[in-house]
Amino acid sequence: MQRMRRRDMLALASGVGGAGLGLGAIPLLAQTPAATKPLDRNGGPYVPTPWPVVDRMIRTGTIGAQDLVMDLGCGDGRLVIAAAKRHGARGYGVDIDAELVRLANDTAAREGVGHLVRFEERNIFDTEVREATVLTLYLLPWMMMKLRPRFLSDLRPGTRIVAHDYHFEDWRAASEFTFDVPEKVAITGISTTTVYLFLVPARVEGRWAVEAPGAPAFDRGELVLRKTLNDFEGMLALGGRTPRRLDATSLKGLDLRFALPVEGPGGRAGRAIVRARVEGDRMEGTVESTLAATTRFSASRLN
Ligand SMILES: C[S@@+](CC[C@H](N)C(=O)[O-])C[C@H]1O[C@@H](n2cnc3c(N)ncnc32)[C@H](O)[C@@H]1O
Missing domain, CATH: 2.40.128.20 (Calycin beta-barrel core domain)
Known part of the structure; x- marks a missing residue:
């Protein structure tokens, strides 16, 4: 399982290996400006979370109408839009890729949740997270660890962080659920998927x-x-x-x-x-x- 996870990680980072995360496999990417002007996607390439994983992440976050869901590196905005459509949650997403941000805002309007959610072209490192009650993340391991100190200091105690496949190393998850998602084979070469829930701890010191x-x-x-x-x-x-x-x-x-x-x-x-x-x-x-x-x-x- 560890070995599979490692391979999955490398595939996501490099886009090579087995069926791999060949960037050409993602049709949307070919339409983005990435082809002409390279974007510094240091949090990971654009790989949309498959819908069965979206469903699981939304359930894991116990998202409701009172929540503000933020997706850092939001891609086409599917997690935030689905949370708004299904539960009336407000949402905010950022991505370095302007085309994806445009697509996310257009989809939100088309799906009738434009008044609840907003997407902006922005670097994750320049994004204020304090207001979030739920964070959804599908980012490379190094980015998760880079962000961990900020999450622990800036997010309100009790904030839920729902992460797809990658975690925060020795920060123990409140829960984790591993399952098979056949769609993932085309993306990472394996079908194993894990959804983690982290809870920002109360400041007890x-x-x-x-x-x-x-x-x-x-x-x-x-x-x-x-x-x-x-x-x-x-x-x-x-x-x-x-x-x-x-x-x-x-x-x-x-x-x-x-x-x-x-x-x-x-x-x-x-x-x-x-x-x-x-x-x-x-x-x-x-x-x-x-x-x-x-x-x-x-x-x-x-x-
Ligand atoms: C693996 S995709 C996840 C997309 C979406 N969250 C989902 O789960 O469907 C990672 C996304 O992060 C974006 N990204 C990578 N590094 C970033 C950065 N430093 N700032 C903003 N977005 C970034 C990429 O453009 C890509 O869309």
Whole structure:
């Protein structure tokens, strides 16, 4: 599978190998100005995402009318247009290729979603992404990694990134789905396709004042968290006691979870699991403990 993925990657980058991504195989490309004036398609050549993959990507992104879907390197705009047509989502796409941008805007108008979506000739590197709630990407691996720091710093926590075939290396996907798409053989030489979902994580790093009234040994405390790429690590000091290291930490978008050993009345040892949703400078959730019934958990950012 890894070897196939690698071959697929090289085919996309170079347009050679097996059935390969021969650029001549893409009729649209022949009509673009690329033939006369080379475009710096450093994010990858124009290869439209096949429709079964478009369907899967839209489902994976759980796209709805409240979303703003952005496709960086949008090609003919199919992902953004389909999201608008099917779910009433607003959309924005950029591509370095003016002909594709014109085609995308014309198609959007023809499909009756011109009021919802817009396409512009623009380099991905000059594109502001902050407003997106969903990003759709079909870009080469090096471009994915080049963009990763910007996505992590600029996108709002909880933003969904749905990626076709290429991922962000050690940034763990929230989900991935691999399936066979026969149309891909003509493009990449193989039919294997993967759709990844990444969730931009909440900004949890810092000090938090914890309140969990009613949870034995878990009343007032201070939580200190440090973000890692995929999760976080930290300590929780409860009621002035020695800080305890958190374990079983997990952060999926806005949803955080951790566990730690706790001490109940009379020195009884127990374990607590906290599950909370991080909304800006507040966390709200529950503490489940081996010492008592589940109670409410909340925390406010101190710095
Ligand atoms: C593999 S195609 C994907 C098209 C579309 N997103 C889809 O999934 O059907 C990649 C697209 O990115 C565009 N592209 C490559 N590098 C770019 C850059 N630096 N800025 C803007 N567009 C770029 C190419 O012109 C091409 O249309």
